[in-house]
Amino acid sequence: MATPEVRTSTPRVTEGSTDAGTVAWTRAQTAAFLGPRLEPEQLARVGAAFEGNRLRGAYADPDPTPVATLRSWDAELTVPGGTVTADTITGIGVRSTHRRRGLTDRLLTEDLGAAARAGAAAAVLTSTQGALYERWGFGLATRTRSLTVDTARARFRDPVARGTVETVDRPDAALALARPVFERARRRHPGALERLASQWDQILVGAGPWNGFEPDRTRQVVVWRDDDGRPAGYVVHRVEEGWFASGAATLGVVDLQVLTPTAYVELWRHLCSQDLVGTVTWSSASADEALPWLLTDPRAAVVGEDHAMLWLRVLDVPGLLSARRYPTEDALVLEIDDPLGHARGTWRLDTHDRIAPAVARTGGDADVALSVTSLGAVVLGGVDPRTLARADRLAERSPGAAGRLARMLAAPSVPWNGTRF
Numbered sequence: 001m002a003t004p005e006v007r008t009s010t011p012r013v014t015e016g017s018t019d020a021g022t023v024a025w026t027r028a029q030t031a032a033f034l035g036p037r038l039e040p041e042q043l044a045r046v047g048a049a050f051e052g053n054r055l056r057g058a059y060a061d062p063d064p065t066p067v068a069t070l071r072s073w074d075a076e077l078t079v080p081g082g083t084v085t086a087d088t089i090t091g092i093g094v095r096s097t098h099r100r101r102g103l104t105d106r107l108l109t110e111d112l113g114a115a116a117r118a119g120a121a122a123a124v125l126t127s128t129q130g131a132l133y134e135r136w137g138f139g140l141a142t143r144t145r146s147l148t149v150d151t152a153r154a155r156f157r158d159p160v161a162r163g164t165v166e167t168v169d170r171p172d173a174a175l176a177l178a179r180p181v182f183e184r185a186r187r188r189h190p191g192a193l194e195r196l197a198s199q200w201d202q203i204l205v206g207a208g209p210w211n212g213f214e215p216d217r218t219r220q221v222v223v224w225r226d227d228d229g230r231p232a233g234y235v236v237h238r239v240e241e242g243w244f245a246s247g248a249a250t251l252g253v254v255d256l257q258v259l260t261p262t263a264y265v266e267l268w269r270h271l272c273s274q275d276l277v278g279t280v281t282w283s284s285a286s287a288d289e290a291l292p293w294l295l296t297d298p299r300a301a302v303v304g305e306d307h308a309m310l311w312l313r314v315l316d317v318p319g320l321l322s323a324r325r326y327p328t329e330d331a332l333v334l335e336i337d338d339p340l341g342h343a344r345g346t347w348r349l350d351t352h353d354r355i356a357p358a359v360a361r362t363g364g365d366a367d368v369a370l371s372v373t374s375l376g377a378v379v380l381g382g383v384d385p386r387t388l389a390r391a392d393r394l395a396e397r398s399p400g401a402a403g404r405l406a407r408m409l410a411a412p413s414v415p416w417n418g419t420r421f
């Protein structure tokens with residue numbers, strides 16, 4: 001069998017119709033993820049949402065449908081104290097008849113190389129499987145926790161509500177209010193990603209191949225305004241279980257973003273005080289939600305399962321390390337191993353200048369030696385380098401260096417990305 005050829009395209013949407021190559025690419029990607037077989041117009045609709053993205057495929061000519069797929073685009077990624085451009089990757093799928101022939105390896109290696117040449121500081125992805133992407137240098141950088149609230153038990157320590165809440169029905173009106181809040185909020189969370197229009201659509205409307213493109217009509221958007229009438233937070237929620245059976249519905253939080261602690265309290269107060277609602281759940285909350293601490297009985301909010309969220313692969317060491325800010329003034333030499341070469345080398349990170357940290361190649365002795373995978377895990381401050389040292393995934397070459405690196409990389413808040421892709 002001939003070796004499939006790797007090709008890259010971008011969707012072309014003209015007068016509402018999507019080009020045949022994108023439709024074929026979308027068919028292949030849906031099948032690899034065991035999705036439903038879609039009608040041509042549904043495939044065209046999914047493909048159109050990929051406008052502006054890079055669609056990579058491995059093609060066994062003359063079949064126009066690829067046997068392996070990968071989709072990527074550039075998005076701003078928040079790092080502590082700044083942002084960088086990240087190659088954002090999804091849709092990695094291989095036809096069941098073509099697995100384990102190195103096709104993912106070819107597509108991913110090519111995508112990472114192109115992103116590095118284009119100047120992306122990092123690449124990010126989310127993964128269905130934990131053991132898959134470390135081999136290409138991705139380290140687990142952000143996690144999420146589930147949060148489940150028993151509304152009957154949830155009493156707020158501060159009983160006085162402030163500001164005003166407003167429900168917004170129309171998705172376009174909701175977007176106009178929610179987007180500016182999100183744009184500011186995401187810059188406060190290391191690990192947060194800029195959103196595509198299609199991601200907003202998924203969040204606010206909830207229509208996609210998985211539900212036959214039927215909008216999720218139980219979705220509601222609630223905006224909180226401060227005393228000056230300014231929107232300072234919003235929540236998108238949906239009904240996960242109706243009230244008919246038990247008399248108390250379960251509301252699922254789809255997205256919750258705030259600019260002030262008060263907005264956070266008041267949106268949760270609103271969620272917990274609705275008639276007919278017994279439980280509120282949020283599967284992708286941050287690992288350090290304040291909610292339990294706001295309640296007279298912290299156990300009314302149960303912090304549950306921990307999930308891997310964002311895997312990060314460093315492509316440009318000086319680009320990434322000099323874009324973030326550091327809480328301590330220090331200098332360390334890092335020896336980074338990278339089988340693909342992008343981050344390989346010995347680098348001196350000097351944070352004495354808090355505004356302009358310096359990163360340069362050096363011939364000096366290393367204080368810390370680590371793989372690019374370990375660097376991806378620690379660089380946003382979500383994993384303590386000392387933990388990786390205990391797991392034999394980071395080596396301390398000078399005494400106390402892992403602790404110094406931990407203090408340098410500490411983030412102002414726990415890294416969190418609330419956008420699935």
Ligand SMILES: CC(C)(COP(=O)(O)OP(=O)(O)OC[C@H]1O[C@@H](n2cnc3c(N)ncnc32)[C@H](O)[C@@H]1OP(=O)(O)O)[C@@H](O)C(=O)NCCC(=O)NCCS
Nearest residue numbers: 032092093094099100101102103104105126127128131132
């Ligand atoms: C998972 C998947 C993308 C792998 O693609 P593939 O083309 O078979 O992978 P490759 O042949 O390029 O394998 C590259 C390496 O990864 C390893 N690998 C592949 N799939 C793996 C898995 N599921 N778990 C662990 N390792 C895996 C291979 O053994 C190989 O390692 P080696 O070089 O040491 O032999 C493919 O099986 C698939 O499409 N699965 C269904 C959709 C899916 O789960 N996509 C991932 C979404 S995040």
